[in-house]
Amino acid sequence: MSEERRERRSYLIGTLLSILLTAIAFATIPLDLPRGGTMLLIGISAVLQVIVQLRFFLHIDLSRQKREDLQLILFSLLLLGIMAGGTIWILTNLSQRMM
Amino acid sequence: MKLLGNLNWDVTPFSDAINDPSTNTFVAAGAASLVIIGAVSVLILLTWFRLWRPLWRDWLTSADHKRIGVMYIVLALVMLARGVAEGAVMRGHQAMALNGGPLSADHFSELFSTHGTIMILFVAMPLVTGLINIVVPLQIGARDMAFPVMNQVSLGLTAAGAALIMVSLVIGRFETGGWTAYPPYTGKVFSPGEGPDYWIWSVVPAGLGSMLSGINFAVTIYKCRAPGMTYMRMPLFTWTALCTAIMMIYAMPPVTVSSLMLALDRYAGFHFFSNDLGGNMMNYANIFWMFGHPEVYILVLPAYGVWSEVAATFSAKQLYGYVSLVTATMSIAVISFTVWLHHFFTMGQSASVNIAFGIATMIIAVPTGVKVYDWMATLWRGRIRMTVPVIYLTGFFILFVIGGLTGVILANPTIDYQVHNTLFLVAHFHNVLIPGVLFGMLAGIHYWFPKVFGFRLDETWGARAAGLWVVGFCLTFLPLYVLGLMGMPRRSPSFTDPAYLPMEYLAAFGAVVILGALAATFTTYIVSIRHRKWLAVPLGDPWDGRTLEWATPAPVPEWNFAVIPEVSSRDAFALEKEGGTPYAPVSRYADITLPRRTTMGLTVCVATTGTGFALVWHIWWLVILCFTGLLLTMIARAFATNTEQIIPAAEVARQHRRWLDAIAQNTGITRDAECTSANRGLAAPDEVIR
Ligand code: HEM
Numbered sequence: 001m002s003e004e005r006r007e008r009r010s011y012l013i014g015t016l017l018s019i020l021l022t023a024i025a026f027a028t029i030p031l032d033l034p035r036g037g038t039m040l041l042i043g044i045s046a047v048l049q050v051i052v053q054l055r056f057f058l059h060i061d062l063s064r065q066k067r068e069d070l071q072l073i074l075f076s077l078l079l080l081g082i083m084a085g086g087t088i089w090i091l092t093n094l095s096q097r098m099m
Numbered sequence: 100m101k102l103l104g105n106l107n108w109d110v111t112p113f114s115d116a117i118n119d120p121s122t123n124t125f126v127a128a129g130a131a132s133l134v135i136i137g138a139v140s141v142l143i144l145l146t147w148f149r150l151w152r153p154l155w156r157d158w159l160t161s162a163d164h165k166r167i168g169v170m171y172i173v174l175a176l177v178m179l180a181r182g183v184a185e186g187a188v189m190r191g192h193q194a195m196a197l198n199g200g201p202l203s204a205d206h207f208s209e210l211f212s213t214h215g216t217i218m219i220l221f222v223a224m225p226l227v228t229g230l231i232n233i234v235v236p237l238q239i240g241a242r243d244m245a246f247p248v249m250n251q252v253s254l255g256l257t258a259a260g261a262a263l264i265m266v267s268l269v270i271g272r273f274e275t276g277g278w279t280a281y282p283p284y285t286g287k288v289f290s291p292g293e294g295p296d297y298w299i300w301s302v303v304p305a306g307l308g309s310m311l312s313g314i315n316f317a318v319t320i321y322k323c324r325a326p327g328m329t330y331m332r333m334p335l336f337t338w339t340a341l342c343t344a345i346m347m348i349y350a351m352p353p354v355t356v357s358s359l360m361l362a363l364d365r366y367a368g369f370h371f372f373s374n375d376l377g378g379n380m381m382n383y384a385n386i387f388w389m390f391g392h393p394e395v396y397i398l399v400l401p402a403y404g405v406w407s408e409v410a411a412t413f414s415a416k417q418l419y420g421y422v423s424l425v426t427a428t429m430s431i432a433v434i435s436f437t438v439w440l441h442h443f444f445t446m447g448q449s450a451s452v453n454i455a456f457g458i459a460t461m462i463i464a465v466p467t468g469v470k471v472y473d474w475m476a477t478l479w480r481g482r483i484r485m486t487v488p489v490i491y492l493t494g495f496f497i498l499f500v501i502g503g504l505t506g507v508i509l510a511n512p513t514i515d516y517q518v519h520n521t522l523f524l525v526a527h528f529h530n531v532l533i534p535g536v537l538f539g540m541l542a543g544i545h546y547w548f549p550k551v552f553g554f555r556l557d558e559t560w561g562a563r564a565a566g567l568w569v570v571g572f573c574l575t576f577l578p579l580y581v582l583g584l585m586g587m588p589r590r591s592p593s594f595t596d597p598a599y600l601p602m603e604y605l606a607a608f609g610a611v612v613i614l615g616a617l618a619a620t621f622t623t624y625i626v627s628i629r630h631r632k633w634l635a636v637p638l639g640d641p642w643d644g645r646t647l648e649w650a651t652p653a654p655v656p657e658w659n660f661a662v663i664p665e666v667s668s669r670d671a672f673a674l675e676k677e678g679g680t681p682y683a684p685v686s687r688y689a690d691i692t693l694p695r696r697t698t699m700g701l702t703v704c705v706a707t708t709g710t711g712f713a714l715v716w717h718i719w720w721l722v723i724l725c726f727t728g729l730l731l732t733m734i735a736r737a738f739a740t741n742t743e744q745i746i747p748a749a750e751v752a753r754q755h756r757r758w759l760d761a762i763a764q765n766t767g768i769t770r771d772a773e774c775t776s777a778n779r780g781l782a783a784p785d786e787v788i789r
């Protein structure tokens with residue numbers, strides 16, 4: 001039973017943290033921060049939320065790391081890096097050339 | 100608020116044909132009638148032959164991976180018929196399109212848009228997914244997929260997308276912006292009608308379904324392999340399936356997301372891709388091709404897997420260069436995520452961006468080149484039989500290399516600037532998709548068909564079909580290279596330069612040959628079903644196969660393996676046969692647990708189709724109804740506990756022993772007599788070639 005309770009608590013914490021981080025991202029608009037600050041805050045809360053979801057919902061942590069989980073995460077990071085990095089490169093380049 | 104949203108009688112092609120009789124509207128109304136006649140005749144046939152009950156019990160509610168795979172392939176073949184017909188209509192129209200042509204420009208645009216969408220998402224994808232479904236669990240010694248019900252759901256989602264495209268032929272119009280559906284043209288301002296919505300709600304479920312399939316395949320291959328089946332002992336088809344699965348997981352979300360963003364633009368007044376208010380339509384092309392390029396390798400890798408199995412089996416030799424083939428597959432999977440920009444070299448980014456992606460594109464040709472040499476080396480001095488899969492393989496070798504070479508040409512941005520958006524490109528991608536993917540899948544179906552149904556496919560008709568496909572392909576598509584170099588733009592409903600005519604005629608003639616190839620393909624299936632007694636191979640190994648799936652009866656029982664095999668080497672079954680110890684008797688059988696039948700997939704299919712249709716026509720009450728139904732089904736499923744059935748050990752033992760006895764009484768067949776009725780599926784020992 002205690003196992004199940006621990007599980008449930010972990011899911012609850014994850015949900016609350018996710019809601020909190022989402023709320024922070026949305027709050028940046030009414031708070032009317034400077035543009036750079038807004039982007040930074042949204043970016044940070046997005047990355048944090050990814051970590052929260054991996055930790056509390058997908059149960060991936062550093063201690064009992066299985067090799068396949070690690071491979072999967074590294075591969076995901078590689079592909080996300082390619083896609084996000086490529087997009088930023090392409091679109092900033094396009095935007096500069098349209099100035 | 101109108102009860103039926105934007106629906107009314109005027110949206111059908113029939114009313115168009117009545118109000119404005121012309122060739123154009125008659126073709127549309129004819130196509131719509133074909134859909135209706137087709138659907139009604141299927142219903143009548145099912146009732147006539149009293150097939151409703153078996154259809155429901157053995158197929159629609161089955162969670163068996165083989166049956167789900169077969170349903171994927173049947174879906175693909177139906178859609179292939181429509182796709183090829185549309186292709187032929189386009190070729191026919193264009194041959195008459197000097198200063199005009201029978202069809203209206205919008206109708207022609209609908210044709211290439213549905214054709215492209217159907218061929219990629221509802222023909223090629225289901226063929227690949229279906230074949231992987233059938234083959235992979237058998238090759239790795241598993242009883243089913245890791246998530247059998249999710250497998251059904253994936254099929255349901257794909258079928259829902261296909262159903263919506265079929266509906267669009269009868270009710271309303273499809274999108275006219277091509278299979279890529281680039282905004283701002285497909286935005287609300289320039290395409291106010293229902294067309295792009297049909298495209299969106301067909302693509303989104305199919306994308307989700309494929310992503311779920313990818314997860315399912317990857318987990319199955321990671322977690323459900325038989326003991327001893329290490330990664331480097333997996334058959335090559337399974338390797339390509341693994342890489343394709345991983346690519347599906349990462350490449351499908353971009354298209355789902357970009358389509359949903361387009362939907363938000365269209366339905367909710369967002370400005371992701373609009374011209375004004377901060378929208379950026381170039382980001383659509385960017386996201387779409389993050390899916391689009393990996394997609395072509397998702398399709399072709401399993402075909403490479405088929406070629407690997409076919410080359411080894413039909414030359415009775417060990418696959419040459421296994422490690423290099425695996426490495427090449429993995430390299431392709433990764434590199435294919437780094438080249439997407441070559442689909443929009445001309446969008447305006449700087450030369451340095453272009454050349455980076457151009458070089459990456461040229462690099463990806465290297466692993467494929469390695470593979471071609473490996474397959475040729477496999478065939479070298481082998482005991483080759485010219486069966487149907489080998490005819491396809493021969494066509495593939497020559498034609499695919501041409502297609503690959505024109506790809507490397509297009510990878511060069513300076514050349515691409517000259518020929519992009521011409522028929523040269525159309526020739527190139529058909530040149531890789533047809534000899535690569537389609538031939539591969541047709542060869543794979545021919546090769547594994549006996550495993551699923553218990554009888555071989557007719558070799559004579561199969562060979563005719565293969566020959567017609569090869570010839571028809573050459574006649575239809577090689578002339579398009581010339582037209583492209585002459586400057587003829589793709590997607591042209593008409594043209595003014597009579598110099599295009601000779602090649603147009605040739606291509607139109609080719610399309611007729613392809614129609615013949617399609618007819619021969621279907622004839623192969625019909626003739627084989629008629630002659631199934633003669634073609635039966637119940638002992639399960641008609642081609643002297645090398646991998647685990649051939650060490651089972653045909654048709655393979657629902658539980659695949661009486662006992663899960665232990666694997667001690669690559670090509671385990673071939674080695675056992677060489678050592679003279681195949682078909683070892685089993686001393687102890689155990690009960691087998693299998694997934695129970697469920698209506699989950701079917702419910703998801705119906706609810707998704709309903710949601711999509713209602714969204715297209717803005718029938719909001721129906722959207723809410725169907726979508727709530729969808730959610731409730733999923734929640735209800737989470738509470739289902741009685742999800743498994745037990746096959747008693749005695750039943751397994753009975754069937755397995757009967758099969759072993761039949762093998763003991765059979766003398767086996769030599770490779771020379773493989774295509775005669777003497778082939779009952781037991782391979783006689785042959786000379787071993789190394
Ligand atoms: C088998 C006979 C086939 C014929 C006769 C055919 C014919 C055509 C024609 C005439 C076009 C329009 C070309 C243009 O833009 O001017 C086209 C486009 C296209 N075809 Fe095919 N095709 C065939 C098979 C296939 C297959 C097997 C696939 C994919 C697996 C495929 C994928 C596409 C795609 C993606 C387009 C582009 C659609 C667009 O412009 O948005 N085709 N085809």
Ligand SMILES: [Cu+2]
Nearest residue numbers: 391392441442
């Ligand atoms: Cu590409």
